[in-house]
Amino acid sequence: MSLLHLLIYFSSLSFLGYAVSYFKSPHMKNEFKRFGLERVATFTIILEIIGALGLLVGLISNPILLIASGGLAALMFLGVLVRIKVKDSFLVSLPAAFFMVVNAYIFYQAIQIAQSGIEAA
Numbered sequence: 001m002s003l004l005h006l007l008i009y010f011s012s013l014s015f016l017g018y019a020v021s022y023f024k025s026p027h028m029k030n031e032f033k034r035f036g037l038e039r040v041a042t043f044t045i046i047l048e049i050i051g052a053l054g055l056l057v058g059l060i061s062n063p064i065l066l067i068a069s070g071g072l073a074a075l076m077f078l079g080v081l082v083r084i085k086v087k088d089s090f091l092v093s094l095p096a097a098f099f100m101v102v103n104a105y106i107f108y109q110a111i112q113i114a115q116s117g118i119e120a121a
Contacts (some may be wrong), residue, residue, distance in 0.1 A: 004109050008055045015052035019045050035082050062113050068105035076100035
């Protein structure tokens with residue numbers, strides 16, 4: 001299994017796990033309240049689920065991989081900005097930054113695949 005495939009599975013399963021925990025744990029909903037984003041929390045989680053599933057579909061469709069990884073990287077970039085706005089510590093902000101970088105890397109690799117003409121990741 002290539003590094004790209006490993007990162008796709010890791011990111012996808014992580015986002016799906018986060019989504020499940022949002023619906024199971026009051027802590028996750030409280031985090032969105034703390035960020036002042038409770039009105040868009042469910043929408044954000046839906047975007048994460050779509051992105052996670054898109055990464056998996058992206059294993060066989062590079063255009064979907066581009067959209068999903070780019071969308072998740074952008075979503076995590078916004079997550080980092082929110083963490084900065086609420087003055088979270090570096091360590092607390094690290095997961096959002098980490099997933100931003102992972103998905104940006106997947107996006108970059110998907111661009112490389114598209115430019116090389118290879119059909120699947």
